[in-house]
Amino acid sequence: MIITVTMNASVDKRYRVDSLEPGTVIRLDSCRNTAGGKGLNVTRVLRQLNCEVLAVGVAAGRNGDFIEEELNALGIRHCFARAKGESRCCVNVVEASSGRQTEFLEPGPTLDPTAIYDFTSRFTMAVESGSIVSLSGSLPQGLPPGFYGRLASMAGGSGARVIVDSSGESLSESLTGSPVLVKPNLEEAGALLGRRLSGLADAAWAATQLMARGAGAVAVSMGADGVVYAGPDGVIRGKPPKITPRNAVGCGDAMVAGFAVGLAEGWDAPRSVRYAVALSAASALCEETGAFRESDLEDMLPRVEMARLS
Numbered sequence: 001m002i003i004t005v006t007m008n009a010s011v012d013k014r015y016r017v018d019s020l021e022p023g024t025v026i027r028l029d030s031c032r033n034t035a036g037g038k039g040l041n042v043t044r045v046l047r048q049l050n051c052e053v054l055a056v057g058v059a060a061g062r063n064g065d066f067i068e069e070e071l072n073a074l075g076i077r078h079c080f081a082r083a084k085g086e087s088r089c090c091v092n093v094v095e096a097s098s099g100r101q102t103e104f105l106e107p108g109p110t111l112d113p114t115a116i117y118d119f120t121s122r123f124t125m126a127v128e129s130g131s132i133v134s135l136s137g138s139l140p141q142g143l144p145p146g147f148y149g150r151l152a153s154m155a156g157g158s159g160a161r162v163i164v165d166s167s168g169e170s171l172s173e174s175l176t177g178s179p180v181l182v183k184p185n186l187e188e189a190g191a192l193l194g195r196r197l198s199g200l201a202d203a204a205w206a207a208t209q210l211m212a213r214g215a216g217a218v219a220v221s222m223g224a225d226g227v228v229y230a231g232p233d234g235v236i237r238g239k240p241p242k243i244t245p246r247n248a249v250g251c252g253d254a255m256v257a258g259f260a261v262g263l264a265e266g267w268d269a270p271r272s273v274r275y276a277v278a279l280s281a282a283s284a285l286c287e288e289t290g291a292f293r294e295s296d297l298e299d300m301l302p303r304v305e306m307a308r309l310s
């Protein structure tokens with residue numbers, strides 16, 4: 001089973017407008033709310049792939065009720081601790097004229113010791129039956145930056161393999177828990193290593209640096225340029241075909257789902273990279289975040305260009 005962790009679950013709103021004019025009133029034709037947060041994006045992709053998945057995390061207030069109801073409606077198993085306050089709303093405004101996307105991310109509730117204890121007990125129980133754990137997204141207020149490192153160590157102690165997709169201190173601290181894979185994008189890897197990165201050579205350098213700091217393997221994603229993956233057997237690159245993306249938000253989460261499947265199935269690195277790139281590119285073609293069309297995945301798989309960098 002794959003366990004996904006969403007510490008700051010959200011109600012995601014997607015607004016489609018012609019263009020975002022500051023200082024004007026903009027009326028919307030429609031708005032659909034979905035359960036979000038990076039871990040839940042990973043979860044929805046895994047559910048669509050018919051993987052056995054359990055979503056754990058923290059939710060709060062009426063928005064938390066909505067998030068749990070949405071997961072029920074999607075047939076996703078979940079086990080969320082409840083915090084005081086209200087789960088956040090995240091708004092993604094898409095401009096039809098340019099395709100430009102602007103995101104507004106609320107901070108979400110501050111977790112008190114009771115909520116942290118409640119979550120940790122649920123997590124401990126969950127990892128006993130989980131072979132793969134994916135830790136995604138930023139940490140809410142009230143948690144120390146070393147929290148993912150702690151969760152990774154706990155999961156590792158139960159024999160689970162851990163994937164981390166985060167940034168800044170929570171990513172660097174997670175390396176102390178020896179995750180089998182971390183997936184920063186190029187910007188996040190650069191911020192962590194204190195260097196502006198661009199191109200394949202920089203991505204490969206960053207990936208090997210993060211391996212030296214404790215990650216078993218590192219996938220540095222580069223949007224339309226695909227991914228550079230470094231593992232014990234060397235560095236490879238997977239490049240998606242040229243596409244016109246409909247929604248690139250959450251592509252990294254689809255990529256994490258792809259790598260989780262590769263780990264669960266015991267695939268080698270090239271097969272996992274091809275699959276993760278194809279799945280994330282298929283997700284870019286889908287309007288909805290954390291979703292893809294099966295036909296796009298089938299179409300992408302043979303068209304991912306693979307190359308060995310070292």
Ligand SMILES: Nc1ncnc2c1ncn2[C@@H]1O[C@H](COP(=O)(O)OP(=O)(O)OP(=O)(O)O)[C@@H](O)[C@H]1O
Nearest residue numbers: 185221222223224226240249250251252253280281
């Ligand atoms: N425009 C695109 N065309 C084709 N594939 C894309 C495009 N954008 C993203 N992808 C695919 O998705 C993967 C992850 O994208 P990206 O590097 O943007 O992740 P990210 O910044 O972590 O995204 P997010 O955090 O919003 O999920 C890429 O490696 C690539 O395979």
Ligand SMILES: [Mg+2]
Nearest residue numbers: 165185252253
């Ligand atoms: Mg990301």
